[in-house]
Amino acid sequence: MPKSRSTPKLTRRTALAGLSASAAMLAMPRLGxxxxxxxxxxxxxxxxxxxxxxxxxxxxxxxxxxxxxxxxxxxxxxxxxxxxxxxxxxxxxxxxxxxxxxxxxxxxxxxxxxxxxxxxxxxxxxxxxxxxxxxxxxxxxxxxxxxxxxxxxxxxxNPHMTTSAVARQTLKKGMKVAHLVADYAYGHEMLRGFKRAQAAIGADNVGEILHPFGAADYSTFMPRLMSMRPDVLCISNFGRDQANAIKQAVDFGVKQQMKIVVPVILHNQRLAVGPDVFEGVVGGANYYWGLETQNKxxxxxxxxxxxxxxxxxxxxxxxxxxxxxxxxxxxxxxxxxxxxxxxxxxxxxxxxxxxxxxxxxxxxxxxxxQSVLVLESKKKSAMATDNDLFAIVANDSGSDEMLRSCSELGHAT
Amino acid sequence: MDLSLIIMQLLSGIALGAVLVITALGLTIVFGMLGVVNFAHGALFMIGAYAGLYVASLTGSFWWGLLLAPILIGVFGMLIEFVLIRRLYGRSIDDPLLLTFGLSYILVEGVRIVFGSDGIPFPTPPQLVGVLDLGIGFFPRYRLFVIALVAVVLLVLWLTLEKTRIGLIVRAGARDPVIMQVLGVDIGRVWLAIFGLGVGLAALGGVLAGPMRSVNPEMGSLVLAEAFVVTVIGGLGSIVGAVVAGLMVGVSISLVALFAPEMATIVMFALMAVVLLIRPQGLFGVRGRTA
Structure with a gap:
């Protein structure tokens, strides 16, 4: 605000502005x-x-x-x-x-x-x-x-928190893990997180496939993923890519052979493709409304x-x-x-x-x-209401241990 | 690399190519016969998926959706031709292009208003859920059905164009509309039918793609780009070209996905660039054609 001002001239515009301002002030005296x-x-x-x-x-x-x-x-x-x-x-x-x-x-x-x-x-x-x-x-x-x-x-x-929480619930020593990953920063970060977690657990990496961001068709990746014969398939992508990739993996019968795991399971994408497709898929989340039964x-x-x-x-x-x-x-x-x-x-x-x-x-x-949730998508018959999408598999309370150390991120400690 | 894997990969490529063929076909027919570059083709593909879903949920059967959606949207396409595009014949090729470009925005926004911008589930018809054991691997039944259906549609289309009187009029109309009018054919009706057919094929592609992808208002934009690439490779206006190029693109994407998956999308554009360098008119295109 300029401190000094020449004597204001009353124009129609300022008069109108003043009028409406005073009207507002009358309506909400405290806020005005x-x-x-x-x-x-x-x-x-x-x-x-x-x-x-x-x-x-x-x-x-x-x-x-x-x-x-x-x-x-x-x-x-x-x-x-x-x-x-x-x-x-x-x-x-x-x-x-x-x-x-x-x-x-x-x-x-x-x-x-x-x-x-x-x-x-x-x-x-x-x-x-x-x-x-x-x-x-x-x-x-x-x-x-x-x-x-x-x-x-x-x-x-962050990717490190979600992937390690999900890996703890889904991977075991000696399991074979394959990855389908969106080829951009988000996917790469999630892949890095999963690989770190699986190395700590002792699971084996049997292959990684990078897919272009925003692809509509994933069918061409499926035969190769199936031929890797993994126990767990980690699909690290976001938004509609997640919905499409899981849907097509399920079409190819992937779920009969392996478990599908995602770093972040998305409420809206689960809604977009329905319960049958997502059934049994496990993923991390920051929040799920169903937490209300255990958290005030x-x-x-x-x-x-x-x-x-x-x-x-x-x-x-x-x-x-x-x-x-x-x-x-x-x-x-x-x-x-x-x-x-x-x-x-x-x-x-x-x-x-x-x-x-x-x-x-x-x-x-x-x-x-903060805490990290691990959720599993429910099958249709187990849903109590239309909003009853996921079962809470784990609720890991927040601790510094979940994060990469300050020095690893390049901060002076 | 194991042979059965390569065969499975080829099959995925053909299934992928089948959807590309059906969408590119509508685009190429409309361009070849009417000289209209239909930028709303992707949006009409999307509308087709929504219409299929809507009819399927009303009737409780995917099959009604598959049958009625292309017809309904085809009629809607005729309406577009009759009310809007007809006025632009004989003018620069840019005019219908801009018109349909604008139209695509209206259609996408309209669907957002009516159905919302979130994706909607489109369940696979119960008869086609699951995989078929081919001995060398498992393949989704639905995708096999898509390959078969597209083959049938192509056969019917080819027979109609080549063996019937209607087909004769259509082919002649594409070559010389003036003579056709002199011979007493109402060429306006032919154009109306052709545009309806092109749009109907886009809608059919949308319904077929519905159970394979999530249905959302933006699903057509990528399809439009793919359909254009296929038509350019095959030659603008060439039906055989669209079929060959569609399958070629599908199989190339699939085989590249096997060896360099992150290149899977780019390969289609690389293929287009190579074809344009060697044969600028496309594989089956006619040189110097400007509609």
Missing amino acids: RAADETIRIGFPTPLTGPFAAEARDQVKCAELAVKLVNDKGGIGGRKVELLVRDDKLNAGEAATRTLELIEKDKVHAVVGALSSAVQLAVNEVTRARGVIYVSISQSDTINEAKDFSKYTFHEAL TAADFNAAFKAANGGAIPTDYGAYGYSGVGSLLAAMQTAGGTETDKVVDALEKLQYDLTKGPQHFRKCDHQSV
Whole structure:
């Protein structure tokens, strides 16, 4: 705001603006006063494209987190506003939108992004401008020293956490394991995680097939995968690739010969291909609504989401939107405002429990230490309701042991 | 490398090629006879899958979906020709191209509004679930059915075009529409039918692909690219070309997947580049054709 101003002239436009502002002030006297100090959170996410379903859940949950804070009077009397932008799953688009959010909309922090490349682009922009960024993408390249900054936080699980939790439940010493992997960062990271876990367990690798990202047909990989005769097939890809690959593997009778395992089992993709296809598939997850029977926080989160969304249940990726925004707002609450250094400090010290149990950010790389679920897709006859998709095989509580060490990521220890 | 694996791989390639053939066929027929480059072909493929799913869920049978969806969408295609594309005949080739390009966006967005942007399950018909033991390996029954059905459709199409009076009119209309009009044939009706046929084939491809892939509003975009590659390799407008090129692309993808799986998508474009260098008009195309 410029401090000195010449005597304002009353034009029709300013008069109108003034009128509507005073109308707003009459309607919401407490919030209207603080309009200038609204806390703005930027939220880039791929609303269009193959991850649109996951992105929409993220937005709903992020909005819920904001609403709950505003209902309680905001942060230090300041209202919170979420500015959602479509990154179109494109790194360039995401960088432009993030830059706009920072320069034009003057956001106080950014939360969001789903794909690994987009996350890197957003981080690049926020890091250069000293703006806090809480990533909710399941790739953790931004936690490695070369891309990390003190403004960078990673709320989502990372490949190492999910693959080791899944491997512990599904692999045994001497088992033969084959991999079908999407040929891009996400797939490579998951493959690396699985291979590390299987080496620790003593399972044998019998082959890896890399498939092009976004392929519609996987039939041509199946005869070779079958000929490797593995006990377990790990399919490391995301979104629709997961649905298509599993569906076609099942068509080829893969499940009669081996178990299908995925690093991250996706709620929406299970819905997209149905129970028969996914039956018996095991995968990791950050969240599943069915946790409510064993966890009070999950029950509260489900109830709040249901109340705000006409009885719908929150999904895995939705929960990221909630905890990503929620943890940031909690830290702002502690910091008493939006001053970046104070909020960073508060985030580093924060102990939070928003969706599924205690979480905190590890000091060296700002990775959120949290529980990992391992889920198994239920068969149709075992489903109590349409939403009863998975059985919880394991719920590993969070610990630093789950993560790669700080020094391995290149951080000074 | 074991021989039975290579045979299985060839079979996967043929099944993959069969879907490519059926989608490329519609594209090439419409281009060959009408000179229209139909950019909405992929979207109509997708609409076909949704229509098949819709009819199947109404009637409780996949077979009704398979039969009715191509007819319904074919009629819808005729409507598109009659209302929109007809006005653009005789103008630059870009005009229908732009029109159908815009149309594809409308169709995709329309489906998003009606059915949502999430994928929808399309169950395999119960009679074709599971695998068949071929002695050398297992192969999905449904994919064998797809190969057989595509073969039948091709045979019927070929017989109609080559052996019937309608086929004669269609072939003649493609070669010289003016003379046909002079001879008293209502060429407008022929064009209407051809466009409907092309769109119907796209829809058939969509219904056939439904049980193999997840059905979602974007499923047509990749198919459009593949269908174009196949038509370019085979020669724009050539039916034999579409069939040969479709199978060739399917088998190449499959064999490359065996040795260098990450190259599986690129091989199709590499094949196209090689063909264009050696035979710019495509394998069975006619040189210098501009419709």
